[in-house]
Amino acid sequence: MLVRRARREDYAAFAAIEAQHPGYPAWGEKGFADEERNRHSVTLAAETEGAVTGFMNFWILRPQVQLNTLAVAAGALRRGTATALLGKLYEYAAKSACREVDLEVNERNAAAIALYRANGFEVVGKRPKFYNNTDAALLMRKALPERDK
Ligand SMILES: CC(C)(COP(=O)(O)OP(=O)(O)OC[C@H]1O[C@@H](n2cnc3c(N)ncnc32)[C@H](O)[C@@H]1OP(=O)(O)O)[C@@H](O)C(=O)NCCC(=O)NCCS
Numbered sequence: 001m002l003v004r005r006a007r008r009e010d011y012a013a014f015a016a017i018e019a020q021h022p023g024y025p026a027w028g029e030k031g032f033a034d035e036e037r038n039r040h041s042v043t044l045a046a047e048t049e050g051a052v053t054g055f056m057n058f059w060i061l062r063p064q065v066q067l068n069t070l071a072v073a074a075g076a077l078r079r080g081t082a083t084a085l086l087g088k089l090y091e092y093a094a095k096s097a098c099r100e101v102d103l104e105v106n107e108r109n110a111a112a113i114a115l116y117r118a119n120g121f122e123v124v125g126k127r128p129k130f131y132n133n134t135d136a137a138l139l140m141r142k143a144l145p146e147r148d149k
Contacts, residue, residue: 003087006055010055015028015032021071027057041058042089043055046072046081054070055069056088064100065093066103086119089101098144099143100141103116104139116142121141122141123139125139127139
């Protein structure tokens with residue numbers, strides 16, 4: 001598996017992956033394209049044998065990285081794709097001297113919460129009725145190790 005910067009040609013595949021996860025807040029192709037104008041924004045693609053199998057977008061807002069969206073193709077789940085994308089995020093965070101990663105996740109999204117806990121994230125807050133005025137969002141945070149000087 002390869003994790004690389006996303007290209008415009010990837011956005012259709014990202015939207016197709018979003019469509020495989022009903023209820024997941026989709027950005028659509030335009031949402032990914034709009035991020036190109038945000039200088040804090042990084043979008044990554046995971047690729048296996050030439051096929052896009054996952055994506056991630058985050059903002060580098062030193063001293064913090066804000067993880068905005070992450071999804072993996074339905075046919076590629078539980079093979080370490082999200083873990084690999086997170087690994088690349090940590091590399092960006094270290095290079096940018098960021099101290100923590102923050103995200104919001106639907107409190108009913110057990111798979112994502114398990115992924116983040118396995119990655120050392122902790123719940124630091126809760127926003128009631130955050131999604132469609134119904135489900136709460138959990139705020140999760142991971143502190144990053146201080147970089148060697
Ligand atoms: C959440 C999601 C990104 C995980 O992607 P993934 O590539 O399957 O995750 P990984 O293979 O890297 O999983 C790493 C670990 O996370 C945990 N995990 C991941 N999916 C899990 C699940 N369905 N149930 C329980 N634990 C899970 C496990 O600890 C797993 O390790 P293991 O497979 O050795 O047990 C994927 O399920 C997805 O795309 N969901 C829909 C979109 C979404 O909800 N995104 C999160 C936005 S906040």
